Amino acid sequence: MAENVSSEEMQLRRSDFGLRLKNSMDKYGPLCVGIDPHRKLLTDWGYDVDAEGAELFAMRMLQAANGRAAAVKFQAPMFERYGSKGYAALERVLYAARQMGIITIVDCLHGGLPTTISAIADAYFKPGAPLLADAITLLPYYGARSLQGVINDALNNSRGVFVASLTSNPEGASMQTAIRQSGEYKGRTVAYGIAHTAQKFNNGIEGMGSVGLIIGATIGQWMDQSGVEPSKFTGPILSPGYGWQGAEAKDLRTVFKGTKGNVLVTVSRFIAAHGPDIASLSQATEAIALDVRQALMEATEEGELL
Numbered sequence: 001m002a003e004n005v006s007s008e009e010m011q012l013r014r015s016d017f018g019l020r021l022k023n024s025m026d027k028y029g030p031l032c033v034g035i036d037p038h039r040k041l042l043t044d045w046g047y048d049v050d051a052e053g054a055e056l057f058a059m060r061m062l063q064a065a066n067g068r069a070a071a072v073k074f075q076a077p078m079f080e081r082y083g084s085k086g087y088a089a090l091e092r093v094l095y096a097a098r099q100m101g102i103i104t105i106v107d108c109l110h111g112g113l114p115t116t117i118s119a120i121a122d123a124y125f126k127p128g129a130p131l132l133a134d135a136i137t138l139l140p141y142y143g144a145r146s147l148q149g150v151i152n153d154a155l156n157n158s159r160g161v162f163v164a165s166l167t168s169n170p171e172g173a174s175m176q177t178a179i180r181q182s183g184e185y186k187g188r189t190v191a192y193g194i195a196h197t198a199q200k201f202n203n204g205i206e207g208m209g210s211v212g213l214i215i216g217a218t219i220g221q222w223m224d225q226s227g228v229e230p231s232k233f234t235g236p237i238l239s240p241g242y243g244w245q246g247a248e249a250k251d252l253r254t255v256f257k258g259t260k261g262n263v264l265v266t267v268s269r270f271i272a273a274h275g276p277d278i279a280s281l282s283q284a285t286e287a288i289a290l291d292v293r294q295a296l297m298e299a300t301e302e303g304e305l306l
């Protein structure tokens with residue numbers, strides 16, 4: 001049934017995720033702890049490689065992140081591989097994260113026909129959704145506009161999304177920097193069209209918007225060619241690639257030069273490698289949070305904060 005809400009209330013909902021994430025970043029800094037229960041990590045930690053092991057792993061990572069990071073990101077396929085038991089584990093760890101009050105991102109990498117992906121709003125965004133999360137990741141390769149319906153569903157429920165634009169993997173850039181042959185973004189790169197489409201949702205919102213991009217910290221050499229300008233983007237930018245994938249503080253400074261305090265660096269294995277001991281995990285989280293915060297402060301120096 002359609003809800004009867006005023007346009008003011010709708011406006012508030014559409015800016016809610018960005019505002020909550022920004023407040024959390026101001027309080028805890030720009031680190032997101034990635035919770036990726038890799039098989040090898042479960043084994044190294046002495047856990048069983050099953051849904052229960054993944055849940056124990058996630059709970060411990062949450063403990064390390066709580067009060068030390070702005071958000072956590074759960075890697076959905078690493079729960080999904082255990083079928084219904086894996087999904088039940090993901091539901092429970094999301095519930096635990098909500099109880100802690102930490103911002104949750106589910107890295108489910110959804111994308112597809114508008115008519116079919118509208119179903120994911122029921123899974124992640126609507127009140128009572130089984131996998132209720134603050135934001136999810138989206139893949140725009142059915143055309144960025146195919147995501148419009150699901151993005152509106154997120155915004156109208158006070159949630160957010162992160163749309164992949166320039167991914168951190170080396171295979172991504174050649175496709176994402178391909179030049180478009182027709183349409184509104186003719187002559188521009190694929191990544192540019194995605195970033196521009198995402199930005200339109202943030203235009204007119206005061207402060208940081210709720211529609212984010214994914215831009216890898218590893219993609220420095222492709223940045224100019226892509227035409228994407230992170231410094232002009234006013235939604236949150238989720239940036240993987242620091243640590244295990246080779247990016248360092250200096251890469252964050254280069255890729256995100258001139259940004260306005262809206263970059264959220266997500267780090268998974270580089271933190272988890274210090275587990276399962278909670279003191280070591282917490283210490284690693286703090287050290288990485290500090291390094292990332294310092295780098296992004298330098299990148300932001302001349303930029304005005306959102």
Ligand SMILES: O=C(O)c1cc(=O)[nH]c(=O)n1[C@@H]1O[C@H](COP(=O)(O)O)[C@@H](O)[C@H]1O
Binds near residue numbers: 034214216
């Ligand atoms: O969607 C993502 O989060 C993502 C996008 C991207 O371009 N690169 C990327 O590494 N990721 C995810 O970010 C996390 C990075 O993990 P680490 O390399 O272990 O820090 C993994 O969950 C990846 O799936």
